[in-house]
Amino acid sequence: MARNRQYDLTPREEELMDMMWQANRPMSRAELRNMPVERSWKDNYLPVMLQALEKRGLIQVAGFVREGKTYARQFVPTWSKAELFAKSAAEHLEKDQLPQMLEAMAETSAGELDTERLSNVMAALVRESKGKANAKLLDRLEDILQEVEEA
Numbered sequence: 001m002a003r004n005r006q007y008d009l010t011p012r013e014e015e016l017m018d019m020m021w022q023a024n025r026p027m028s029r030a031e032l033r034n035m036p037v038e039r040s041w042k043d044n045y046l047p048v049m050l051q052a053l054e055k056r057g058l059i060q061v062a063g064f065v066r067e068g069k070t071y072a073r074q075f076v077p078t079w080s081k082a083e084l085f086a087k088s089a090a091e092h093l094e095k096d097q098l099p100q101m102l103e104a105m106a107e108t109s110a111g112e113l114d115t116e117r118l119s120n121v122m123a124a125l126v127r128e129s130k131g132k133a134n135a136k137l138l139d140r141l142e143d144i145l146q147e148v149e150e151a
Helices: 011-023 029-033 043-055 081-092 095-106 115-128 135-150
Strands: 059-067 070-077
Touching (some): 011 043, 011 070, 029 043, 043 070, 081 095
Antiparallel strands (some): 059 070
16 A cells, blocks of 8 residues: 555654654654654654654644754644544545444444444544534534434
């Protein structure tokens, strides 16, 4: 499969993003390089990854910090880990497969549909739409919840 999708991460990119998600604060290149964690990439590869992630909109500049005599950019992930992986999954699916994905996310390990989990997934979708959800979408989500509760 070609890796030209915006939200897909290479193993090294995922490793770097995990460091940023765990830190949960803006970080400069030097801070990322000096983190005491084992990593599969060399220090000189870090600027390349940061540039690629920024170009694809997966990280953004959150400010500047003085490091020695210069100022360095600080980066933060654009989305949480869950949001990014949801976007990646959606990018791999056809539009008519998204309901199946949501249902799979809401299933218990026994294969039963957990209505509370489903409503949490749907509420998160609406919340994360950040005002982009229109009345038609909200009405459809309400209909789906009612159908699930009646079943």
